[in-house]
Amino acid sequence: MRTIEICAGAGGQALGLHNAGAKHVVLVEIDSDACATLKLNNKKHSLNWGNILEQDLKKFVENQAEEYYGKIDLVAGGVPCPPFSKAGLKLGPKDERDLFPTALELINKVRPKAIMLENVDGLLTSDFDEYRSKLQRKLNRLGYSAEWKRIQSSDFGVSQKRARAILIGFKSPYKQYFQWPSPTINKPKTIGELLFDLIASKGWKLADDWKKKANGIAPTIVGGSKKHGGPDLGPTRAKNEWQKLYVNGHRIANEDEIPGKDFKNYKLRNGTTRTGYDYMPMLTVRMVARIQGFPDFWEFTGAKTNSYRQIGNAFPPPVAESLGKAIQKAIKLGDTKLTKKLEAAE
Template structure:
């Protein structure tokens, strides 16, 4: 199956989609350093993206997708999230960085069987509820274009009228109600929440729901209280923290796997501060000095999933992207450690300075989370293709 990857960034979503069995025919990204990262990894032996085409470096609004019509099964991407990010300026549709209209245009021109788009949790804030529903309606009826003199509010009203009419003519998609997924609940060692928009072309008749969560906080607490977690990491009893009473959890939550922690993610990596020579054997694994904690930016405890890595509007927000050891000391995560937290493979190299590569990682989708969603979509598309009369 073929795919088009928009707003590719460093490739987190795209790698997950590729692992699900899709082969990208076009990869679009405007940022030079991200494109360099993709170009470099296309050349690496056994790279996760060795089969990717040369990325199109530039503004997606200048890319014509009509030549892909009917030839691609899925369009994926993460439209720039700064307009909606809790760390941004919250301008949404008034922000020139809002690329949702271009995502809709790609769907309109390609007419894929399905799409997967993701964005920051901030998009679901009440402040953006009207625009959120506008995105949903555009993805449902991508052929109903906004007029040149039409405001987005007027366009939304026209889309609502069409939706209410019950008309099933033209290109339309069954868009599953968007959901915020916490990556930690799917085996990512990071509490990272992203909202996903998934849709299937209406003529396919696909019934789909988001994958079930596989990991839980309750299961991690159980593993700690039983000693299983500490024994796995060979932590002596005298070094284990006092966890208090264990109040258990639902049978459903306890039946899942434990959340993965920072300690789980960094297993096998030498500490770049105290073992720089050993650390140098790993790509992008170098100590970065200058970490400090301050109110609201206290880093990630080693025995919990990491806090969400952040890119920052004006450079890396240092207090967020830090490791906190059990003795209270702290340091910045190296680029390789951050890549582990985002579930990138160890042979995936990042280009640019520390702040630049951390920005790439702070904007990325965890590979594992993308893979879970994309594999479910792929399975339903394959099942749909086996039904009589389905294209």
């Protein structure tokens, strides 16, 4: 399954599709740190991905897309979320960051067998009914039958409440063979179970007790845009949810801030203590990446804020893998049908 991956970010979706058997021909990402992350992991783990382009998607579509006509099975990617999120004021097509039209132009020029685009589940609200319908009508005119679905990441083993809007479409005859994947796991690991080895790695005496108290899954990890926000675990509502899991979400910890043997509370940079957070550790970049579904071997480039943003904006690899396997199955069955049809005609 040959793919073009757009808005590839730190490679969450790309890694999941790779694990499903995809062969990435080209990956397009405008952020320099994210591109460095993709190139680092591609080389270090011998993934054999194709061209990793640090480039504006619009320029790629304008200048290079046509050379891939008829050579691609799947166009996939997670176009920017702010146009459809509360934080982004839900401006939709009025937001300059809306790249759905660019994705459609790419599909028109490449004509893959299948497409998969993901975004925040806010795109599935009534505010965007007409917008979604308009996208589907345009795809229909291009010869694709497409369907939206809300996917909850925790249904696929990710220890996080992360619902996404997924658009999957196919040319004929592939659509008839596609089935949305069923949940792979009913009960993902709690945060305590998932992160215990990392939290306890410096000998914290109360790590076992913390593991029992951190007995739920995480709220949505948010990366945010470069326009605002630092490396913390989200708005006040999310921080309150983290506090119930005995995690301090006010900032992302450095590795040297993993709880030591006698860890008790969190001190601010000026030396004062934030009340109400006794025995509540902060999370490191590696811990957040594990919550997002990245394997521990996956490395992130850039400063802590940039690394965290790459993780928070990623599509969980386990979810992408499940969807990718279902798409690949449909493509293989469709190809088999077309081959038999051609043989019968001869």
